[in-house]
Amino acid sequence: xxxxxxxxxxxxxxxxxxxxxxxxxxxxxxxxxxxxxxxxxxxxxxxxxxxxxxxxxxxxxxxxxxxxxxxxxxxxxxxxxxxxxxxxxxxxxxxxxxxxxxxxxxxxxxxxxxxxxxxxxxxxxxxxxxxxxxxxxxxxxxxxxxxxxxxxxxxxxxxxxxxxxxxxxxxxxxxxxxxxxxxxxxxxxxxxxxxxxxxxxxxxxxxxxxxxxxxxxxxxxxxxxxxxxxxxxxxxxxxxxxxxxxxxxxxxxxxxxxxxxxxxxxxxxxxxxxxxxxxxxxxxxxxxxxxxxxxxxxxxxxxxxxxxxxxxxxxxxxxxxxxxxxxxx
Amino acid sequence: xxxxxxxxxxxxxxxxxxxxxxxxxxxxxxxxxxxxxxxxxxxxxxxxxxxxxxxxxxxxxxxxxxxxxxxxxxxxxxxxxxxxxxxxxxxxxxxxxxxxxxxxxxxxxxxxxxxxxxxxxxxxxxxxxxxxxxxxxxxxxxxxxxxxxxxxxxxxxxxxxxxxxxxxxxxxxxxxxxxxxxxxxxxxxxxxxxxxxxxxxxxxxxxxxxxxxxxxxxxxxxxxxxxxxxxxxxxxxxxxxxxxxxxxxxxxxxxxxxxxxxxxxxxxxxxxxxxxxxxxxxxxxxxxxxxxxxxxxxxxxxxxxxxxxxxxxxxxxxxxxxxxxxxxxxxxxxxxxxxxxxxxxxxxxxxxxxxxxxxxxxxxxxxxxxxxxxxxxxxxxxxxxxxxxxxxxxxxxxxxxxxxxxxxxxxxxxxxxxxxxxxxxxxxxxxxxxxxxxxxxxxxxxxxxxxxxxxxxxxxxxxxxxxxxxxxxxxxxxxxxxxxxxxxxxxxxxxxxxxxxxxx
Numbered sequence: 001x002x003x004x005x006x007x008x009x010x011x012x013x014x015x016x017x018x019x020x021x022x023x024x025x026x027x028x029x030x031x032x033x034x035x036x037x038x039x040x041x042x043x044x045x046x047x048x049x050x051x052x053x054x055x056x057x058x059x060x061x062x063x064x065x066x067x068x069x070x071x072x073x074x075x076x077x078x079x080x081x082x083x084x085x086x087x088x089x090x091x092x093x094x095x096x097x098x099x100x101x102x103x104x105x106x107x108x109x110x111x112x113x114x115x116x117x118x119x120x121x122x123x124x125x126x127x128x129x130x131x132x133x134x135x136x137x138x139x140x141x142x143x144x145x146x147x148x149x150x151x152x153x154x155x156x157x158x159x160x161x162x163x164x165x166x167x168x169x170x171x172x173x174x175x176x177x178x179x180x181x182x183x184x185x186x187x188x189x190x191x192x193x194x195x196x197x198x199x200x201x202x203x204x205x206x207x208x209x210x211x212x213x214x215x216x217x218x219x220x221x222x223x224x225x226x227x228x229x230x231x232x233x234x235x236x237x238x239x240x241x242x243x244x245x246x247x248x249x250x251x252x253x254x255x256x257x258x259x260x261x262x263x264x265x266x267x268x269x270x271x272x273x274x275x276x277x278x279x280x281x282x283x284x285x286x287x288x289x290x291x292x293x294x295x296x297x298x299x300x301x302x303x304x305x306x307x308x309x310x311x312x313x314x315x316x317x318x319x320x321x322x323x324x325x326x327x328x329x
Numbered sequence: 330x331x332x333x334x335x336x337x338x339x340x341x342x343x344x345x346x347x348x349x350x351x352x353x354x355x356x357x358x359x360x361x362x363x364x365x366x367x368x369x370x371x372x373x374x375x376x377x378x379x380x381x382x383x384x385x386x387x388x389x390x391x392x393x394x395x396x397x398x399x400x401x402x403x404x405x406x407x408x409x410x411x412x413x414x415x416x417x418x419x420x421x422x423x424x425x426x427x428x429x430x431x432x433x434x435x436x437x438x439x440x441x442x443x444x445x446x447x448x449x450x451x452x453x454x455x456x457x458x459x460x461x462x463x464x465x466x467x468x469x470x471x472x473x474x475x476x477x478x479x480x481x482x483x484x485x486x487x488x489x490x491x492x493x494x495x496x497x498x499x500x501x502x503x504x505x506x507x508x509x510x511x512x513x514x515x516x517x518x519x520x521x522x523x524x525x526x527x528x529x530x531x532x533x534x535x536x537x538x539x540x541x542x543x544x545x546x547x548x549x550x551x552x553x554x555x556x557x558x559x560x561x562x563x564x565x566x567x568x569x570x571x572x573x574x575x576x577x578x579x580x581x582x583x584x585x586x587x588x589x590x591x592x593x594x595x596x597x598x599x600x601x602x603x604x605x606x607x608x609x610x611x612x613x614x615x616x617x618x619x620x621x622x623x624x625x626x627x628x629x630x631x632x633x634x635x636x637x638x639x640x641x642x643x644x645x646x647x648x649x650x651x652x653x654x655x656x657x658x659x660x661x662x663x664x665x666x667x668x669x670x671x672x673x674x675x676x677x678x679x680x681x682x683x684x685x686x687x688x689x690x691x692x693x694x695x696x697x698x699x700x701x702x703x704x705x706x707x708x709x710x711x712x713x714x715x716x717x718x719x720x721x722x723x724x725x726x727x728x729x730x731x732x733x734x735x736x737x738x739x740x741x742x743x744x745x746x747x748x749x750x751x752x753x754x755x756x757x758x759x760x761x762x763x764x765x766x767x768x769x770x771x772x773x774x775x776x777x778x779x780x781x782x783x784x785x786x787x788x789x790x791x792x793x794x795x796x797x798x799x800x801x802x803x804x805x806x807x808x809x810x811x812x813x814x815x816x817x818x819x820x821x822x823x824x825x826x827x828x829x830x831x832x833x
Binding site for chain 2 (some may be wrong): 199200201202204205208209210211214215216217218219220221222224
């Protein structure tokens, strides 16, 4: 009798480990089969491209969060930063008639300023990252709103003096948000960051810092420099996400980047467990985004109302967290 | 006043792998201040924890006025009037509550019974009474988080005597205190004695014990050695009783080949625990820094390694003056630190053996554009595992799963891979088994034989004697003695470590 018990316990444990490693991938396959059975159009090329396009902005922002997580930080301000860069880049075109290069640079610079502010407050003033970036989230949300004067920026908009805005978004910038470029940019982002984190000295240092800051410092790693770099990179990817969004919708709406925050956080945390990595990683984050994208797409096809979508996404995040933390217990 | 006699007889307690107390007898009474001393690991704190009910699995008996009592939980001890103030004051205090609430904590937690509301007037009045009774001038409404360390101790003492207190045990209360704070503490102790409270004092600082205590009990290696009247004994005699057995042939034989000056430290000061340390090391020399827990050795090692803020003083290595703003700078200049807190600071417990070996010298394992060379990294790890005889299934094992001794070999090994000039060891044998200890001593002597400079800080005086060529003794953040190994012995080191011998 006792023998049976132990063998059962053993299979249970193995089963859990298996679930931890492959659960996300299995869930994706199950969902694909399920949605395909419910609606044959789900597997059409058009829809698959749809899903990839839909997750690209989330993925890029989530990759930024992944970098901040790798040094055991957390950046909640990415949604606001995406909004800010979105507003800056569109305004550069529409209000100031700048070429794409300058517009994009301005978008990135604005984000870097936020990243530097975060890094300073977290590394030097030593405010816990979650709280600091929460504050930054509000500040930058407000900055973006103030910058756009609470209005949507779009081509040919009416300016405050009653004239029409004369600037146009350049065709080059407009293609960035179109298929295939939007998907290519996402793929390159994931690939580059994955290689950076896994195969370079800098990635190794970031994980070491994330695992044990004190031991890392006493091993001679410049911990603060890497933490600063992590927040700058996180802001940069948020900016890229925000600007791709700008290119896709060709306007800067109020708080356009805000809704991406929760999806990106979910993707990054779901990514922890993918293939048993046990730590934040860019490939896992991509898989996490795919999972969320498939869920959203499939549920919409099944006519689940959009306003119920957050219930599903939130539940998936809770499950992913449960898997990660139960494992670490 | 009627005195109460507290007596412990034949107390034995075992923990996995060690017999911490072996048939220990201890006797004290109220109205007396009793010093309890012994070298590190002698079992003083364990004995007092037994008395305070922290353990339930000991054997032996405890008597109060000849009557056998059962102490198996902290509540048992407190009900009998035995109170203890541990060294880690912060673990016993709640920082965001007021002084009064902290003093009255036991009462509010356990004596309220069915009452649902707290009688704040009573709490504050009673706390004020207790503070007044030991002449401590603190506002009961102040938050504990705003207090200094010594004030926090006062709060704990106040808490202890707020209830029936016959015997108060103070576990190394003076280690973190300044001189004036120590005086204030002893004033309170004398106050308590005059009110027929018994005080047991655990301390490493002999002079203060001789100034303030009536009786002394000495322990060694978990055993009772002797109980004497302070008036009948002398510092040197106490030191003799405290000394443990010699470690003997744990240490490799070696002929030191000492070269030119390498590291020169002038007047190093961290504004806190290190007060102007001047010392030097030569190539191929092992320099011991002896000192008891709290003497400032760890802080000195960290200050030297660029890990402390507000460091003043001059550090010169091979003729070059160093500006060390962080350990990053120190490592670049060829320094290596094996820190005291191994699991927290020495190794990366969640990473593999390979990552741990390479982390301090990543640049040796890179291809172009900072890409990692996993192959050479793994080969190096395998080589180090063989060389240091690390007991691990493979180089891919997570370090958390290894024993303390093997973790320490890795913490040292990463600096062998990095090839530094000056190696600083801070209590490297803490929590390490005997076999691994021997290996570690061998490693350290090999480093010196290769012409490296070694600083070996430890409170284990036998180890300092065994491994060093030259020894500095640290006391209260200062170097109080410099001596060649062949001109000294453990007794002398202990004397200086405990603040004695200064007048000679």
